[in-house]
Amino acid sequence: MNAAFSRTGKLRILVVEDEALVAMHLEDTLHALGHEVVATASRLPEALEAARTATFDAAIIDVNLDGQHSYDVADVLNERRIPFAFATGYGAAGLQERFRNTPTLAKPFMSSDLERILAQALGAGRAD
């Protein structure tokens, strides 16, 4: 996917997703788009740890981690000024008020959707 590559460059990405198969598909799609997945967290403490310590350019965060909201992870990333997008079955309407404007990937997704959302997240991050 050269087109995508040329828009964002190769990115190091943190994936937070509790469903293993969905996480796998994400990883595959990101790879296919030419990015590197630096870590995949499936639970909140793990995700927080990675968010605080790992080195990456962007994150895709599932909003619901086995019944727990992952907004704390988003807060950490906001602090670190690392761009991110949510992945959710809710759509943007299901997000907390303060994250309404965060780029959101609706599951299931086409790889073109993922590419577009990442570009949005980076654009928002740069403008921040």
Next chain:
Amino acid sequence: MARISEVAVPVAPTEFEVLTRPDSGVLEAIPGAVYICDADGWVVRYNAEAEHLWGRKPTTGVSGDRFCGSYRLHRPDGTEMAHEDCPMAWAVRTGVSTRNAEVHIERPDGARIVAQVNIRALRGHNGQIEGAINCFQDITTQRELEGEVRRQRDDLDDFFENAAIPLHIVGRDGRIQRANKAELDLLGYAPDEYLGRHIAEFHADPPVIEDILARLGRGEKLERYPARLKAKDGSFRHVLITSSSRFENGKFINTRCFTTDVTQLREAELARRDSDARLAATYEAAPVGIIETDASGKLLRVNDALCKMLGRTREELLGMTFFDYTNAEDKAEEAALYGQQVEGEIDGYSLRKRAVRGDGRIVYVDVYSSTVPSPDGSFQYAVRVLQDVTEAKLAEDRLRESEKRMHDLLQALPAAVYTTDVEGRITFFNKAAAEMAGQEPDPGQKWCVTWRLYNTDGTYLPHDECPMAIALKEGRSVRGVEAIAERRDGTRVPFVPYPTPLRDAEGKMVGAINMLVDISERRKAEEYAERLAAIVEFSDDGIISKDVEGVIQTWNKGAERLFGYSVEEAVGKPIHMLVPSDRADEEPAILERIRRGEHIDHYETVRKRKDGTLIDVSLSISPLKDARGRVVGASKIARDVTERRKAEERRQLLVNELNHRVKNSLATVQSLAAQTFRGNDRDATFRRFEERLVALSRAHDALTRENWEGVGLRELVEKTVTPMSAHPWRVHIEGPRVRLRPKVALSLSLALHELCTNALKYGALSREEGTVSIAWQLVPTAPGKSSRIRLRWEESGGPKIKPPENKGFGSRLIEKALTHELGAKVELVFPPTGAVCTIETDIDQKETS
């Protein structure tokens, strides 16, 4: 209620005003000379006859002729009478009337006429003199004739009397010159035994005859002078002598004596003198007028009271018949009655009539006339008793008039009003009373106009115990009582009576008046207000009113429960105490809108309870206006929506959770498929699969946003088609607003996705210039049947196409899914110009069969 006597009677014009009215032809209509002076004596009006008698035309008005229009006036004795001394001047100055006075008028040419004048002052309503009227006539000729007439009459009288009554004539020497037969018969003498003898010889009492002769010699008249004459048989006859002397040229000629034998009468008279004196005293002292009249109505005897009553002297009255002073309009009736009385058909009668006083005023008199029969039972004379009832009559008239006005007024009143006499019998009722009672009261009905009465507790209330009956029996007004009237048709009317006794001028109760005020409307309003108050009081909602400054005025139980403050704690406090600090600016904004008269509906916000906890409330606020429409405050209904909000939140949470699961499942399926097809023809088949999966997911999203209650067709088309067509303008969407139920939405969404995919691959969207038109309209259906739409997908501008040889999944999905699941009619054709798909389906049918 106003007392009857208080009703005003309009003021009639005065006599003066009537007579001097410029357009009045009254004076000309009078068959005699008439003129009128004003209070200052200026002649203001006169008629042609007056001008004729005066022989001149006087100047009227101020500085014109005063008191009289004549050239000069003289008294009957020939002396001149200044105008300011004439009787008219007296009438104007003092109000004194003049009757039948004689005045000599001198005309400018020196001719004189004798005028008989009658003058009366004209008085205003308060008795003040406004002027005077003078009616006069020329009696010159009458005066000249009078002497002759009198002489002739005297002779006739002589003749008559000679024949009828004992009479003798005595010469200068005292000798009897003539005596008629009656005289001779009386004493029993032959003419030669009587004539030529000295009159003194026949008198029993020498001093008496000496006195008689002395008087007659002096020219005096004798009237019923009592004397005793000697009859031939030696007896004495008691007689009354009426005698007068005849002089010619100052010389005594003779004396004529009428002799009335009263011998028998005298004896009776002596016996009766005592009682007569008593009777006379009573007669004179009686406060009523008493008259004795003969058959012609001539007055024979009158008492002082009558003279006073009629304002005439005794002498004047004794020269009249009672008809003379009876008002013209009343004469006929009285004449008929008196005629019957005289004929003996009736013993007497009574009537009310108008009598004219000497001063021209009218008095109302009640007359009681009764016959005093002669010994043979025929009419001898009548005794008439007169009572002045002018005051009573006027008062009666006024009363009748004011009663009439009162009744007119009461009739016009919209309130039910009736009156009774002192016994409680209904004497008057107005229309409103009859309407309220549902009937007109029966004749003789007592106490109340209503049919039946009940107390407010529903017990029967007899009419003779009703408030009106109490008012009449106890002579007092009754207030503050309510009762219920029942009509014959069974309807009941609650009312408040206002019975009030009516009293005459002396304070004696003469009846009562009652006003019945229908309070059914008031009662309904009260009941309504009570119900409303109960609703407010027991409402679960907090209902609060506040003034324009935001100070709490009322506070119901609901408000107590909602906010935790008791009534005592809340009323008088500012409404701000309920507002959390972070919403402090809300209340001023609300108050501002209320002051402008706006209503605020379902304003969702947060308020603070007494314990500091916050509650979600929905506020509905309406301005409260006073009678003039000014906003004086607001009523506020606060509904606790915490529960509702929590339920909504829970529901949203569930929906989110469900979506999460569904989407995660779809994503998992996607992942599985991706792993399964890894390395195979990913760009074609797998991509097709992914697209279908995502299309299904997006249809879900659209429905989720609408809580699965359905979705707009336009939104569905846009969400499905637009993302797939690189340029939105290449897709033309047109159709009315239509809402689809979830199942229709999902199926249609998948079908559109297939059509779109096909167009991208082989059809119009595969070329830059190709376009797609998606249009729909409602299909008319029978009333009550489900709505139907017809949607048409039509491609154009694409490459030439031919129908596919095998039907792929897409075509099958479109035809089968829609036909099977929705019962839709689907037609998919592939003319060379581009694919055309027509879908006709029910849209709001609950479930397809």
